[in-house]
Amino acid sequence: MKSYRKELWFEIPTRRGFVNITRQVEDCLRESGVKEGLCLVNAMHITASVFINDDESGLHHDFEVWLEGLAPEKPYSRYRHNGGEDNGDAHLKRTIMGREVVVAVTAGKLDFGPWEQIFYGEFDGKRRKRVLVKIIGD
Ligand code: ZN
DSSP states (O other), rough: OOEEEEEEEEOOSSSSSSEEEEHHHHHHHHHHHHHEEEEEEEESTTTTTEHHHHHHHHHHHHHHHHHHHSOSSSOGGGGGGOOOOOOOOHHHHHHOOSEEEEEEEEETEEETTTOOEEEEEESSSSSSEEEEEEEEOO
């Protein structure tokens, strides 16, 4: 069995943002040489997410509005977590959007359903953060 590990780095210039990382994960898969197996992609930070959905800007706006409705950034005093920090909302948003995705690898390709793309979701940006890619199989 082959085993492959790589960290992808991101620095989103704004507090929140979504980045399509599908191409980078496909590059990892090529590099791994795995043809049949599983590909795990997870955020390594508790205020960022990795999720699968459509690459459609209207939907991304809808996510932003929906998440702000559930866990608004301000007022910062709304969250007990915000003693020395101001990112209480980001922890909650990350929990809703998820930590990781697992994609089947079939015949050397990510075995997606229609329109599926992998995204990095940032909820407390303006600093460098990592995503882990782990691929196992043959
Ligand atoms: Zn925090």
